[in-house]
Amino acid sequence: xxxxxxxxxxxxxxxxxxxxxxxxxxxxxxxxxxxxxxxxxxxxxxxxxxxxxxxxxxxxxxxxxxxxxxxxxxxxxxxxxxxxxxxxxxxxxxxxxxxxxxxxxxxxxxxxxxxxxxxxxxxxxxxxxxxxxxxxxxxxxxxxxxxxxxxxxxxxxxxxxxxxxxxxxxxxxxxxxxxxxxxxxxxxxxxxxxxxxxxxxxxxxxxxxxxxxxxxxxxxxxxxxxxxxxxxxxxxxxxxxxxxxxxxxxxxxxxxxxxxxxxxxxxxxxxxxxxxxxxxxxxxxxxxxxxxxxxxxxxxxxxxxxxxxxxxxxxxxxxxxxxxxxxxxxxxxxxxxxxxxxxxxxxxxxxxxxxxxxxxxxxxxxxxxxxxxxxxxxxxxxxxxxxxxxxxxxxxxxxxxxxxxxxxxxxxxxxxxxxxxxxxxxxxxxxxxxxxxxxxxxxxxxxxxxxxxxxxxxx
Ligand SMILES: Cc1cc2nc3c(=O)[nH]c(=O)nc-3n(C[C@H](O)[C@H](O)[C@H](O)COP(=O)(O)OP(=O)(O)OC[C@H]3O[C@@H](n4cnc5c(N)ncnc54)[C@H](O)[C@@H]3O)c2cc1C
Numbered sequence: 001x002x003x004x005x006x007x008x009x010x011x012x013x014x015x016x017x018x019x020x021x022x023x024x025x026x027x028x029x030x031x032x033x034x035x036x037x038x039x040x041x042x043x044x045x046x047x048x049x050x051x052x053x054x055x056x057x058x059x060x061x062x063x064x065x066x067x068x069x070x071x072x073x074x075x076x077x078x079x080x081x082x083x084x085x086x087x088x089x090x091x092x093x094x095x096x097x098x099x100x101x102x103x104x105x106x107x108x109x110x111x112x113x114x115x116x117x118x119x120x121x122x123x124x125x126x127x128x129x130x131x132x133x134x135x136x137x138x139x140x141x142x143x144x145x146x147x148x149x150x151x152x153x154x155x156x157x158x159x160x161x162x163x164x165x166x167x168x169x170x171x172x173x174x175x176x177x178x179x180x181x182x183x184x185x186x187x188x189x190x191x192x193x194x195x196x197x198x199x200x201x202x203x204x205x206x207x208x209x210x211x212x213x214x215x216x217x218x219x220x221x222x223x224x225x226x227x228x229x230x231x232x233x234x235x236x237x238x239x240x241x242x243x244x245x246x247x248x249x250x251x252x253x254x255x256x257x258x259x260x261x262x263x264x265x266x267x268x269x270x271x272x273x274x275x276x277x278x279x280x281x282x283x284x285x286x287x288x289x290x291x292x293x294x295x296x297x298x299x300x301x302x303x304x305x306x307x308x309x310x311x312x313x314x315x316x317x318x319x320x321x322x323x324x325x326x327x328x329x330x331x332x333x334x335x336x337x338x339x340x341x342x343x344x345x346x347x348x349x350x351x352x353x354x355x356x357x358x359x360x361x362x363x364x365x366x367x368x369x370x371x372x373x374x375x376x377x378x379x380x381x382x383x384x385x386x387x388x389x390x391x392x393x394x395x396x397x398x399x400x401x402x403x404x405x406x407x408x409x410x411x412x413x414x415x416x417x418x419x420x421x422x423x424x425x426x427x428x429x430x431x432x433x434x435x436x437x438x439x440x441x442x443x444x445x446x447x448x449x450x451x452x453x454x455x456x457x458x459x
Contacts (some may be wrong), residue, residue, distance in 0.1 A: 005065055009045065010229045012061045016200075016221065018050035018094055031091065032083060034072070035136065036318040038114045038390065039080030041196070043070070048091040051402035052200040055111075059198065060172040062088035070452035071194050074114050074138025078320045079418025081452045082141070085102075085310055090198055092140070100125055104208040109444060111140045111199045118204075120306035126210035128275075129208055129304045131157045132415075135308045140199045145415035145454070146191045148377070150273045150306070151209065153219070154240040159190040161205040162364045167197040170449040172433060174200075188440040189366035193414065195437070196444045207248060213278040214244070215285040218252055218295045224268035228333045230287050231270045232291065238284050240358035241275040242270040248340035249350035253310055256297065266340050267294070273306065284370060298436045312383055316348070319394045320381025321401050322416035323408040324374035328353065332407050336378075339400055344392045349382030368437055370430030371411035378404050379416050414454045425454045435459060 001009070002216050013020045021031045022045055023099060031046045042065060047058035062069045068087035075082050075093075089246045092112030098110045105127060109118055116135030122128050130149040144165075147158025155161065164178040165186065175197075177186040219227040228246050235242065237403055247253075247269040256269075270288055275279040278300035282289075285298060312318075325332070336351060343349055355379045361372050370375070380400035382393050414428035423428035438459030441448070446458050 001440060007035065008061060008065055009220075010311045012045070012047065012057065015057050016047060016049065016054050017203075018054045019048045021046040032089070033269040033315070034075035034077070034080050034083055034372055035415070036078055036080055036316045037315050038086060038257070038319070038437065041080060041207065042087045043089040044086050046091050048094055050094050052168060054196050055092075055173060055200055056166045056172045059088050059170070062090075063170070068451065069449050071198050071450065073112050073141040073444070074136055076134065077141060077418065078084065078318055081419070083448070084452050090413065092138075092198070093344065095200065099125065100206070106203055107206055108203050109139045109199050109341050109413045111327065113139050115142065116304075119307045122206055123302050123304040126205040126208055129161050129204050130155045130377070131307060133307070134311050136311060136314060139453060140202055141194065143202055143204065143416060144189055144191075144193045144199060146413055147415060148354065148413055150243045151275060152360050153243050153259050153355065155207045156359040156363050157369060158204070159367060159369060162186075162190060163205055164340055165189050165199050166201040166202040167199055169197040170445040170447065181409065184440055185444060187456040188437050189367070192437050192456060194450055195441055195453055195456045196448065202270065203206070211276050211277050211300065211305050212276070213274050213281040213300040214282055214306055215288065215296070215298045216256060216446070217285075217288050217293045219265050219268040219270065219291065219293050220257065221268065221337070223292050224379060225333055225428050226291055227268050227270050227288065227291065227295075228328075228336060229330065230291060231272070232328050232333070234272065234284060234287055235355045242272060242284055243355060244271040244273045246336075246353040247271050248336060248343065248458045249352050250343050250345055250347070252295070252315035256295065257308070266343055267371055268340065275303070277379035281403055304324045310392060316383035316385055317387065317390060318381070318383040319397055320379060321397050321420065322377055322379045322413055322414060323401055323404050324371040324411040325376040325378055325404065326374065326409050327407060328376045329407070332404065335403050342396065342399070344382070344389065344396050347382055347389050347393055349384065349393050349396055350380070352379040353377070362450065368429045368433040370433070371413055372428070374409050374411060376387070377416070395423065425456070429456055431455070
């Protein structure tokens with residue numbers, strides 16, 4: 001380390017109310033770890049900021065030393081976009097305050113808060129907004145990337161509920177973006193991710209969700225085809241408060257093991273979620289309950305609790321990808337069932353199928369989220385412990401993408417994928433939006449300081 005860098009680091013440690021980790025500091029290894037254990041990066045400096053003024057100081061430190069800058073929120077990017085090698089990580093984990101304003105049905109969430117903290121803060125008011133399906137994901141990374149969750153068919157994508165963003169730019173300036181202030185930047189933040197600065201806080205619209213219920217049914221492989229088709233029909237006729245997923249996986253999800261089921265055998269899980277009372281859900285789920293199934297759970301619970309039910313433990317090796325689909329006809333269902341037969345056994349690899357439609361399709365079409373007209377999203381993904389399983393699990397995810405291509409719209413939800421190259425960024429943000437996003441990028445980050453994301457090049 002040069003003497004200039006050494007002096008700057010000493011000053012940064014003195015100035016920050018938060019903490020600074022260099023590779024020789026205790027706690028560095030814990031601080032550099034992210035959700036996906038396949039990501040093993042060694043930043044030069046990790047600045048764990050306590051508030052927005054710390055973020056300004058950290059960004060200026062990075063600029064002065066010409067360090068590349070990554071922004072870490074919840075650390076759940078499957079591609080490890082919240083960290084880097086030999087650069088600066090602006091770590092927002094300490095910035096996780098959530099303040100609910102029930103009167104205006106809005107919530108202010110600091111840039112490092114997780115989905116779990118958001119849901120727990122809004123639950124006592126019977127309010128909620130579209131959140132990720134894992135309580136450990138960072139709200140900012142999720143929302144700025146579009147954000148898909150159980151409530152999206154009635155409440156829209158998470159980005160559709162963005163009311164304002166407090167941002168620290170590449171120059172270290174603190175600015176605010178909303179429909180009235182910096183409107184072009186505000187538009188770009190509806191899907192453009194962390195390209196334009198560090199979001200120190202977001203304000204999100206809330207909805208009344210006083211009741212929530214879900215049905216989880218597990219089907220043996222011989223009934224999978226019928227179960228997926230039935231779920232598709234149920235969703236086609238259900239109110240928009242209903243959502244859920246089909247998940248083809250080996251073994252039941254944690255906490256739902258039934259004694260009759262082989263531990264690692266292939267299973268088709270159908271989850272029907274409903275932002276409403278259990279008795280209405282039971283009626284909706286009737287066609288699914290009527291099929292032969294190996295286990296069933298139909299239960300009402302607070303939305304915040306449901307959001308934690310399928311949490312994935314951090315520290316495993318992970319990979320995932322996604323395709324948006326124009327529909328899920330019978331031919332597609334057959335392909336899904338065939339793919340389930342080749343699931344890598346004894347790993348947490350799975351293929352998930354989410355319905356879209358409703359408020360996702362109805363929202364303003366010009367947001368940089370190009371998959372509004374898709375009917376379904378297929379999301380093969382997984383987490384496993386043994387590095388020896390890397391190749392077969394990632395190859396299976398590739399195989400799923402290739403097999404579903406006949407039904408793909410060509411668009412992709414950026415949050416669901418890691419770094420899959422330039423064409424996938426265009427597919428994720430919409431080819432027609434790229435130039436406009438590039439112009440916003442040039443204005444707010446002309447040197448592409450924030451490039452550990454689905455990167456938009458300054459035009
Ligand atoms: C188990 C699991 C479940 C998931 N479930 C869903 C789901 O249901 N729906 C869905 O849409 N996505 C889901 N995701 C994907 C997730 O929403 C995205 O990967 C999201 O970007 C994660 O944000 P993070 O802050 O946790 O990640 P990080 O790795 O910390 O950051 C990811 C990206 O966001 C940027 N970023 C994070 N915070 C900020 C900030 N405050 N300001 C500026 N940029 C920031 C980072 O720079 C980076 O580019 C899931 C991921 C996992 C691993």
